[in-house]
Amino acid sequence: MLAKHKGHVLVVPNQHFDNIYELPLEYATEIHRAAQLTAFAMKDTYRCDGITTRQHNEPAGSQDVWHYHLHVYPRYKRDLFYFTKGFQTNPDKRVIYA
Template identity: 85%
Template structure:
């Protein structure tokens, strides 16, 4: 088995991480405000996404508070907290939006459609479409 020691970073030099700014109030990311934060503990933050999939209202991002670029860098104790926050978000979505289902997505590296070089898990409500 190949030893996995390679870096899978695609962060450009001088990259200013937009997610590291979300909880640094001065320059919030793409319109994300402190009031958009729905859950936060010492390891993770969950906030209403202000940019992606505008047709899916209530879409939430769960991110580690410390900067880790992708799944390859993410320590297991952060992964646990991220999924715990995603589960709390899912319960909140069910009771608030009365959605029919919940989806999560997580992208890594440019070929995996990762658009922000800070690990993030998407959580969004899904609805049965009645035609």
């Protein structure tokens, strides 16, 4: 059974940057400020056990969308996050965290 990560958020700049190498420092600062605020909101709202952020660069780094973005995931003990490989199945068959 795959875990559902309730509240997964993407932080995306309005201006185009392919990846982290092109991202200006002032954008990086604001993106991480938004990610931090999101993480606090997730902890408060979902009562999750932790937070994971992910950002991929270049094909060898698993980048498959050529626009910089940062994923913010709420995490739970034994949530099988790293076994999902980023793919989800039918939402009705996913684990729901209350």
